[in-house]
Amino acid sequence: MFDILSPAIVDLLIEATKATLYMVAVAGLIGTAIGLPLGVFLATSRSGELFAAPWLNHVLGLVVNAARSTPFIILVVAIIPFTRLIAGTSIGTSAAIVPLTVAAAPFIARLIEAAIREVDQGLVEAARAMGASPLQIVGKVLLPEALPAITLALTLAVVSLIGYSAMVGAVGGGGLGDLGIRFGYQRFMPEVMAAVVIVLILLVQAVQSAGDLLARHLDKRNRRG
Amino acid sequence: MNAPFSILPPPPEVARGTDVTPSTIRFEHVGKSYPARRGTPEVAALTDVDLAVPEGAILGVIGRSGAGKSTLIRLVNGLERATAGRIVVDGTDITALNEAGLRAARRSIGMIFQHFNLLARRTAYENVALPLEIAGVSARAIKERVEPLLDLVGLSDKRDRYPAELSGGQKQRVGIARALASRPRVLLSDEATSALDPETTNQILALLRKVNAELNLTVLLITHEMSVIKAVADRVAVLDGGRIVEEGPTYDLFARPQHPTTRSFIAAVAGSALPPYVAARLKDTPAPGGEALVRIVFTGDHATDPVLSRISRLLGVDVNIIQAQVDEIAGRPFGVIVVGIPNAPETVAAVLRSVEQLNLSAEVLGYV
Numbered sequence A: 001m002f003d004i005l006s007p008a009i010v011d012l013l014i015e016a017t018k019a020t021l022y023m024v025a026v027a028g029l030i031g032t033a034i035g036l037p038l039g040v041f042l043a044t045s046r047s048g049e050l051f052a053a054p055w056l057n058h059v060l061g062l063v064v065n066a067a068r069s070t071p072f073i074i075l076v077v078a079i080i081p082f083t084r085l086i087a088g089t090s091i092g093t094s095a096a097i098v099p100l101t102v103a104a105a106p107f108i109a110r111l112i113e114a115a116i117r118e119v120d121q122g123l124v125e126a127a128r129a130m131g132a133s134p135l136q137i138v139g140k141v142l143l144p145e146a147l148p149a150i151t152l153a154l155t156l157a158v159v160s161l162i163g164y165s166a167m168v169g170a171v172g173g174g175g176l177g178d179l180g181i182r183f184g185y186q187r188f189m190p191e192v193m194a195a196v197v198i199v200l201i202l203l204v205q206a207v208q209s210a211g212d213l214l215a216r217h218l219d220k221r222n223r224r225g
Numbered sequence B: 001m002n003a004p005f006s007i008l009p010p011p012p013e014v015a016r017g018t019d020v021t022p023s024t025i026r027f028e029h030v031g032k033s034y035p036a037r038r039g040t041p042e043v044a045a046l047t048d049v050d051l052a053v054p055e056g057a058i059l060g061v062i063g064r065s066g067a068g069k070s071t072l073i074r075l076v077n078g079l080e081r082a083t084a085g086r087i088v089v090d091g092t093d094i095t096a097l098n099e100a101g102l103r104a105a106r107r108s109i110g111m112i113f114q115h116f117n118l119l120a121r122r123t124a125y126e127n128v129a130l131p132l133e134i135a136g137v138s139a140r141a142i143k144e145r146v147e148p149l150l151d152l153v154g155l156s157d158k159r160d161r162y163p164a165e166l167s168g169g170q171k172q173r174v175g176i177a178r179a180l181a182s183r184p185r186v187l188l189s190d191e192a193t194s195a196l197d198p199e200t201t202n203q204i205l206a207l208l209r210k211v212n213a214e215l216n217l218t219v220l221l222i223t224h225e226m227s228v229i230k231a232v233a234d235r236v237a238v239l240d241g242g243r244i245v246e247e248g249p250t251y252d253l254f255a256r257p258q259h260p261t262t263r264s265f266i267a268a269v270a271g272s273a274l275p276p277y278v279a280a281r282l283k284d285t286p287a288p289g290g291e292a293l294v295r296i297v298f299t300g301d302h303a304t305d306p307v308l309s310r311i312s313r314l315l316g317v318d319v320n321i322i323q324a325q326v327d328e329i330a331g332r333p334f335g336v337i338v339v340g341i342p343n344a345p346e347t348v349a350a351v352l353r354s355v356e357q358l359n360l361s362a363e364v365l366g367y368v
């Protein structure tokens, strides 16, 4: 398939793929570093729960909802001053990581919250009866038991990030989306557009398959003896 | 926690406080109400509960759904806090502890659950190890403790199996091993056999008996099944509407139940339920030429006495045996016989009197 592309375009494609992977990896890691503890907190801080703080839970929930309900392309533009503050510029691959992270963190938080809430309350009860502290309950019960669901959640987050990272191309973010827009659309090179789409599909497929496989391996609930 | 591990409990300590009879768990005027919430009024789940579980005994609390059983047992390890009264466990006033104190106290109180509550992503071994990890025990000491425990509950060969690979009975065995891991003096059992079939239930109850005897463990168990009480409990408390309506040694409760709730629980076991064709015809008042149905409970030494023939000879009445069963409760013979006798009031009174003279209890169930 790459025969019809000139070597220069192939080089561009490789560079763009690397840029996309870089943006997704960094945004995914920072997004998880923020979203995971936030999600755990959201899942354990309603009244009567481990870290009961209903007000903070409510406020954080509102913030997360606000971020989640802003269309990504608007979020990118709306936080340009913040992006400049962090990245020193609002254009390019590194700058694109800022809005990607800002979009990923609340999304991941909600997914982690849902995964943690799936854990049987009876297990929390058993751990409390053993004398576990709230942090021990999180570390020894909630996170390990939710691990298969968390794996699937992070897989979904990465897949979404791949899509978002293509979108930041439209505002000069670099990566596969940028390549597709500049060459495929503006210079009218449909073969470049097709190549970009195929690489994106392959990336998403690879991430999803790896995530599914890992989650199935981690899940011990449906074993046959 | 670093002393050499063995299955035997540590040597008993000198009795603390000024207790005369050592009871390991003591409820003193305990009340628990759940506050009103949107739409639901306040619920008084327990009212003025006084209860003592003697050291090394198995006390069963029986009650219908909603009677307050789970609330009662969860108060013992502070999963719920009492709103009135005091609960003393092994010399410690649980109701006076803060969260940190409670966490420490919980390590010497084991608990098992109806739905086992095993971690799905931990093997049998790792589940039993969990309370020790929580207590900060070293991996080596954990191994030295967990392996004999798996042996004790008969699961050494399932060591590396995940809960999904175990049967219900095996899961509860893991639950019991886990509850014993931190060498508790007290074991709480919340409907631990309610999700199991009758045969597995008997095996688990036998295991509870075994650990109770071998480890001198004090057991508080709650159930809605009188058959469970009959199989393992030394003493019973009957909980009804959040109050203890009757309490005493299991045998005595079966022999002389006082409260209607107790009677109805007993009616479900020990052959006390009348055959349906008789129950359907049972009336409250005598009909001409009919019979009175009398239930006689044979206890202790009398269980095998020829009481009926003696009554029949003595009073010259025909005794028609409707139902008879001899059973064993707390290791002592226990018989229940339902007989039909002529329903003339003076005959019925004479029969009741002569039964009571033999120190047995009898009651008129009705007339057919």
Ligand SMILES: Nc1ncnc2c1ncn2[C@@H]1O[C@H](COP(=O)(O)OP(=O)(O)O)[C@@H](O)[C@H]1O
Pocket: B034, B043, B044, B045, B063, B064, B065, B066, B067, B068, B069, B070, B071, B072
């Ligand atoms: N967390 C709770 N909040 C409010 N009411 C409760 C709560 N837990 C139990 N109750 C109420 O307390 C009563 C006793 O419940 P429970 O102890 O679970 O009874 P049992 O275990 O005998 O079925 C019931 O009326 C129940 O609805």
Ligand SMILES: [Mg+2]
Pocket: B069, B070, B071
């Ligand atoms: Mg209950």
